[in-house]
Amino acid sequence: MTIVDSTNPFQAWSLYLAAMGWPVFPLVPLRKQPAVRDWENRATTDPARIRRCWDEGDFWNVAVATGPAGLVVVDLDQPKPGQSGPDGATALTELAELRGGPLPATYTVTTPSGGRHLYYLAPAGTHLRSSAGQLASRVDVRAHGGYVVGPGSVTDVGGWELCDDTDPVELPGWLVQACAERASTAISxxxxxxxxxxxxxxxxxxxxxxxxxxxxxxxxxxxxxxxxxxxxxxxxxxxxxxxxxxxxxxxxxxxxxxxxxxxxxxxxxxxxxxxxxxxxxxxxxxxxxxxx
CATH class of the missing domain: 1.20.1280 (Monooxygenase)
Known part of the structure; x- marks a missing residue:
């Protein structure tokens, strides 16, 4: 993978993600909180705006607005200290076996806690919403109304690192259905x-x-x-x-x-x-x- 040439690594990652067609916006340095209001509408792929935001001395973390990016990101968490039960990756694998669906390799980012973000393309005609724990234990979904911390971002305990730069594949049909079912259940x-x-x-x-x-x-x-x-x-x-x-x-x-x-x-x-x-x-x- 080639990162856009820049003396500011956060700016370089922002430009790289924007070049993928994914609107980005800044997060508070060393944190996961948005640094701007109305972030979903202000997220951008415009290189000029990105360069102005992430100037040489501005070390904002980077976020991808998943809805505008046309992405569905499956967030697989690890149990917190003292918690029991399977981690998100295990829970998703078990759900895939239950539903008889594949889990194809796709663009993947690791998180500071040892979790993973699986980036999928939202199928045409779908409008999936973000959810937390509805799909399976420690499995969150980031879609419309949500965002993910992008690779290159850091905290005091570690960073988000790109571990598989495979082009994102379309969200498998069984996962689309599972997300829709869980959303319908939660709403009703x-x-x-x-x-x-x-x-x-x-x-x-x-x-x-x-x-x-x-x-x-x-x-x-x-x-x-x-x-x-x-x-x-x-x-x-x-x-x-x-x-x-x-x-x-x-x-x-x-x-x-x-x-x-x-x-x-x-x-x-x-x-x-x-x-x-x-x-x-x-x-x-x-x-x-x-x-x-």
């Missing part, structure tokens, strides 16, 4: 389902999701099936439908995926459905008279 909680006939409501929901599975395009097979199974799993967890019916109907709806000229197999379809139902059942929709 503690939403309650009021249905005169819960079983009828559950069957109607199942029918709708099965229709979505039957019409899924080949490139969306995994994402749609995983999403449908998770959605029905939430109804299963609320006892709005029984497990056997959900599994049987979803499997039948996904029959065309196995017959299609793609990589879907019956074993993979079965695994994705089981994983989605299990994950959804852990986060049931709330019903009146039942605990969420």
């Amino acid at each position: 909680a503690p939403r309650e389902i009021h249905a005169a006939d819960p079983n009828r409501y559950g069957m109607a929901a199942l029918a709708g999701e099965c229709d979505r599975v039957r019409t899924a395009a080949p490139e969306q097979h995994n994402a749609v099936l995983s999403s449908a199974a998770y959605t029905i799993g939430r109804k299963l967890g609320a006892e709005l439908i029984d497990h056997a019916t959900a599994r049987t109907e979803l499997t039948a709806a996904a029959g065309h995926m196995v017959a299609a000229s793609c990589e879907c197999t019956q074993r993979e379809v079965t695994r994705v459905i089981a994983a989605g139902l299990t994950a959804g059942a852990r986060n049931p929709v709330a019903r009146r008279g039942k605990a969420a």
